[in-house]
Structure formats: structure tokens, C-alpha cells
Amino acid sequence: MLREGLAKAVDLVTEHNRLTLVVMVVVSAVVLAGIPMLDTASQAGADASAFEDIDRVQKANYVAANYDTSRNDSNRTVATVYVRQQEGDVLSKSSLLATLRYQQDIRANASVATVLHEDGIVDIANMVAVALVDDRNASIDEQIAALDRADPETVESQIESTLANNPQALRLLPAGHEPGETAATDRRLLVVLNATAGSATAGDAVDAALYDTAQAHSDSGLFVLNQFAYNAYNSHFFGEIVWLVLPAALVLILGVLAFTYRDLVDIVVGMTGVILSVLWMFGLLGWLGVSAGLVSIVPVVLVTGLSIDFGFHVFNRYREQRGVEEGIREPMNRGVKLVATALVLVTVTAAIGFLSNVVNPLGQIRDLGVSITLGVIASLLLFVTVVPALKISIDGLFERIGWSRRKRALGHGRFLRPILSRTVDLARRGAPVVLVVAIVVGSLGAAAWSDLDEESFQQPDGEVAEWKQQLPDPVGWEPHPVAEQLNHVQDVYQPATADDAIQERILLEGDVTANGTLTDLQAGVDTIEERGVLLEQPGVQSVTSPVTAMRAVAQRDPAFRAVFEADTRDTNGDGLPDRDLETVYDAFYEADSDIASRVLERTDGEYRSMLVRVTLDGGYADADETVADLEAGAARMDGGDRTATVVGSLAINVAVLDSIVGGILQTMALALAAIALTMAIAFRVMHGSATLGLVVAVPIALVLGLVIGGMYLLSIPLTLLTALLMSLVIGLGVDYNIHIGDRFADERREGKTAVQALEAAVTGTGGALLGSTLTSAGAFATIALVPHPQLQSFGSIVVIALLTAFLVSLLVLPSLLVLWERYSPEAVTLAPEETALPQD
Structure with missing residues (x-):
């Protein structure tokens, strides 16, 4: 039924290619109208109810219900401004004057002045200047004048006295500052605000004033780390990604496409389908109200890779099917029919892997799974409608004017075909050995799961390789100071106040x-x-x-x-x-x-x-x-009968990570079982053999084991993101095996021997898989250029998944198919002779 329905749809597309394009243009316009409605807000928050079964979460809820958990009864908030001079002295007269002038500027700002607490601004510069004026109530102008008049020796003497007699002054210096030292490379000042400054409107205005004024005084080493600083960093970061990563990825993708297609027209047609797939994904997200979030680059790259893969199979099978004397329409019809079932299976099984994240407590990951699934579905629809219709229309036009559009399929060349064919020889001669080696290697990889490091998140250190900075503009990466400043502050300072520090709680219950x-x-x-x-x-x-x-x-x-x-x-x-x-x-x-x-x-x-x-x-x-x-x-x-439990935010964060890491194993097991069941049913319906479907599904587990082993060898830790990416690996790993397995079944269905069927699958479909692997893995490898460990880990995992899935599909799956052919009581249903589809 599935094959018949797909066949009728393909007939309609290939026979009425112009009408198909018109209809799809209209449908695309409707879908793309959802893009302006797209919600790009971050959905990083977790669903708290999903963790209520965790003991620490239950205890934390108990604390919240039975204790006053407010940190203090203060009617004020504190904003911190930092001063840093790596090659200078922040306790020099000039530096103290610079921070007093900074204070003068922010006091003149209406947003700050209206919420400034009576305690004002706490700064060593004020302490020194007030002592020089000898008036506790001296105005900021009087303090500047007194400090400006004082000679450097007097200022240094007053600094020494202030540090010796005022404990509050020491809190403004780094934790490692030696007593008696009157020079330092770092210090900070505290801007004390009324509690009303914590409201959204007032807080934004104050943060903006502190940030903008610090930027104006940046030559003196002043900076702040508030939301406006982080916004500037994020904006700069994504801008640098656009100029460094995307051009590299685009050049690599186009280079691989040129190698695999060896035809400019096919590249343009294929990329049209890829771009439409991504745009359809965003349009559908807009219509459905699903947030794209801050990780929208992840589904973009994944959908791009999968849609390129779809394109390779459509074009490669068309090239295989076109006979010497044939036109365009008939071989395209046969090629799309032959590959459509595999594409549908890839879409369904990949969706199972991706949609396994909809039960995840992290909203961002749920949206990620939905986004990729919508993108894959869009790719399927577009590559069995728009791409074949456009290919027929353009090639038909060119051949009518005398430009031949015949191209050899990748994998059938004199260099690549012998290499791919050797994997068939390996399967024919040593299938049991291959299987044993694969099981041992995969088991060793899977065993490394418990040895992977666990981290809540991977924080960038702000360092950028010199060669990336030396690339010509605008490609060269220009470092932004915020990431390095944040790490520096965390390294050298203790929290200025208890409110700035993390507080944990220990609950004692029982007797x-x-x-x-x-x-x-x-x-x-x-x-x-x-x-x-x-x-x-x-x-x-x-x-x-x-x-x-x-x-x-x-x-x-x-x-x-x-x-x-x-x-x-x-x-x-x-x-x-x-x-x-x-x-x-x-x-x-x-x-x-x-x-x-x-x-x-x-x-x-x-x-x-x-x-x-x-x-x-x-x-x-x-x-x-x-x-x-x-x-x-x-x-x-x-x-x-008394128990004590750590129930603060750090402890809950660790418990949640442990829960997710443990839960991801269950999620992957369920996803693998669902895929195996789907494959068994699908292959039984389409090819008459459920066991063949199970054999094709088995290597996905091997891919998972190899990915885990790769993470261990590359020291990639388990974080909230990398742990959850493991379920996405299932969606990636199933793709290649389905294409080989479905092609093998198609060839056997037409009466070829097992070895002949494997030869056709490995050299024909395997060539398309090679192009897809080079393109997708190369695109993800460019993410390693981004100086952010979390993105580098993500890119590395996907590259490992793609490479291992490709190698498993060509080295292990053929051996499994040979063993299935030898020992399985089932066989592929043969097609009636009169309806047989021709194969080259």
C-alpha cells in the first residue's frame, strides 16, 4: 500500500512537473508566511514538575513551604563595577581619579540618581578622597578636587592607611591581595541601589547606564558584567560565527557538491531544495508557535545535512537509472520511486529519534527535537516533489537546446567503485569475523559511558587561537572581552556580598x-x-x-x-x-x-x-x-532517625544532570526499540521480511557505542546538551543503514543474488552516502572553529556519529546482510517479472 501510494505520487510529480512546481510555490508561500511569527526567545528553562520525583527537589520544595527562604531583609541591591589594569596599578592616583569621574557620570544619570541608595557608592577611591578632604559628607566634586590636589606620596600613604584600618576596603580587592601591598592590578566598586531598582524597567535603565558609562571609561580599565554586557557579547559572538564558520562551511559544502555532482545545475537544484527545507522548518515553527531559541543553528545544520543527503540519493539513483537511449522523465520516475521508500523510512525513524526529546524536561531540547523533525519532514516532501520536478524542467530545457545532461553516478567511477566493492568482498569472505570485531569495539565504546566526565555546562574561557584572529577581515575572529573578563573575575574575586554568592541549604529531618x-x-x-x-x-x-x-x-x-x-x-x-x-x-x-x-x-x-x-x-x-x-x-x-540532605541550587543542578544522564539511557533504549519495531513492520510490508528490518536496525546500537567511545577518547564531557544529543545520534545513525538495506532488498527483489545486490547497494547507494558524509561531517567540523567548548563538543559528537554511521553501513551492515541471507528462514518477496523495475 505504501509503495503503491508513493508510486502514484511520483507519477503525478514526474508527469506534471510544471504543475507540481506551481502548486509547491503556492504551498511554500503559505508555509514561509509563518517565519515572521517565529518566536526566537530562549526556552532554556526546565519543566520543574518533571523533576518532582528527585529527592533533592522534593526536599527543596519542603524547605520552600516551611521556611522563609529569602536571603535577607535588605532594602537594597548591589551592582558591581570592575577596574582592571594588567600592566598598571588600579590603586594609583590616576586610577582612583578615573573611578571618581565614573561615579560623577553615573550620578548625573537620572535613572541611577533616582534609585541610588543612601549608602551611595562603595569604592576605595571614595575612602581615600574622603580622608583627604577630612569630611565624611564631602561631595563627589570635592573628593575629585582633593584627590587631584594631593601629591602621589600622600595618596599612597592614605591608601596604605585605608587598607590597614578599613576591612571593607579589602573586600573590594582580589582574594589573593597581600596585606600591606599598596598596588594592585584589580579592584571593584559597589553601586548600592534601592530595592526598587530590581524592577524590570528600573533595572534595565540602571544596567544600561552602568554599562554605557563603563564603556566610555574603558580606557581606564572599567567594565561591568551585566545583561547589557552579555547581550553585546552574544551579538558579537553570533556575528563572528556568521563570518568565520558559515563561509568555511559553505565553501566546504560546495566543494563536496562539486566533487559528487560534477555539475553546476545539479548543485543549484540541490541547494534550492536544501534552502527551502530550512525555510520550511522555520515557517512551520512559526505557524505552530514553537520557539526557535538560541540554538537554532543546530537544527539548521542538521536539516541542511539531512536534506543534502536526500538530494544525493535522488540525483544518484536518477543517474543510475538513465539508460543510454532514454530521456529524462522515465528514469527520474523510476529513480524517485526506488529511493522514496528509503527516504520515508529515514524520515520516520529519524523522527522517532528526534521526537524522543519531546518528553524532555528542558524546553529548549523539546523544541530542538520538534524543529529537526519538522525540517526532515519538509526535506522529504520537497525532495520528492520540487527537486525532481525542477530537475526534469531544467534538464529538459537544456537538452532541447543540445546540452547533454547525462552524468555518471558517484560510486561507479573507476577509482571509487573498486574501493567500495572491497567492503562486499570483506563481507563475503569474513562476515562472522567482522561481526565479532564490531561487537567487541562497540561494547568497549559503550562501556566508556560510566567513565565520561559530567559537567553542568562548558563555559568559554574567552581565548581565541592566534591564527583565527590573523585571518583577513571580516573572516578573522575578533575576541570580545566579556568571556575572558567573566572568567578572570571568577578566578580572582570572592563574591563582594553574601547576595552575590551562591547559597546552599542542608535540610535535617526526622528526630x-x-x-x-x-x-x-x-x-x-x-x-x-x-x-x-x-x-x-x-x-x-x-x-x-x-x-x-x-x-x-x-x-x-x-x-x-x-x-x-x-x-x-x-x-x-x-x-x-x-x-x-x-x-x-x-x-x-x-x-x-x-x-x-x-x-x-x-x-x-x-x-x-x-x-x-x-x-x-x-x-x-x-x-x-x-x-x-x-x-x-x-x-x-x-x-x-535523622537525615541530612543538601537541597540548594548547586545540589539540585547536579541531581538533575544525573537524572537526565540516567534518563537518556532509557530514552535511547526506547527509541531503539521503537525504530527496530518500525523497521520490522516496514520491511515486512515492503519487502516481505521483518527480520531484514531488524538486521538493518541493529547497527544503530553499534553507532551509539562508537560515539560514546569517541566522546571518551576526545574527553568530551556529559553535559545537559551533550547527553541529550545522544538521542539525536539515533536519528542520524539510522539514515545510512536504511538506504543500504532498502537498496539491498530492492535488488534482491528483482532477482539478483545476495552478492550482486550488495555490490549494487554499496557502489550505488554507498557513493551517495559518501558524498553525504563528506558534506555533513565537513559542515559540522567547521563548528570546531568556534571558540566555545559547548559548540565544539556538539560538532564533534555529530561528526563522530556521521563518520561511524557511514563506516558501519559499509563495513558492518553488509556482513550482517550476508549472514541474514545465509541463516534467516525469511527471504525478500520477489517482484512479478512483468512489473520488474529495470536496474543498471
């Missing part, structure tokens, strides 16, 4: 009134402190726990102090009560219920949990190590 609970809790905190992950900043409390809260209340409440410090409750002399804790907790709540409720949950008179908050000197880049240190502390807090 929190048991003897020794507070002692165990403090032992866990001590363990975390020993690991060196806490923020050590003057004036910043890095730990807030029931112990710290009780000690603070005991200092100002004599009645509670008597209960807390009673010798009868402290049996080991460590300064903490270790028995009769319920009485201590009752007294704590009576002394200050507000503070107590922030660290100790009491519901219906029963104490059910405790909360420890820790402020960290670290970030998401080293999340795994930090969470491990926190878990070591939490383990010391466990005891009896």
Missing part, C-alpha cells in the same frame, strides 16, 4: 530533638569549613544554622542563655547542649520566634526539621566538587 543533634550538626559544619568551600569575607556570615542563631540570641537574652549554656545539658563540654533539646528549642522560640522559625521548623508543637544555610566561595563550574564537600558535611549531621 531533631534526639541527644547529640546540635553536636552532630556542628561537626558537619566544621567538616564543610575544613573543605574550604565557604565564603571567607570580612563582615559576611558564611553559615547560618540553629547553632549560630541560638548563640546570637543567647548573647542578648539572658533567660535563653541560661537554658542554652546549662551544664546539665552540655555533657561533653563543647559549648552546645546535647540533651533535653526540646526544652532548649522551646526557650529559643520563646526568646525570638522569628529567628527560630528560619532555622527550626515547629508544627503543632512538634519539631520536625532544621535548616542550615551556607554561603559558598564557588560557582556552577565546580558544582560537582562543591556538592561533594557539602555532602561530606551532611553525612556528619546524619544520625539515628
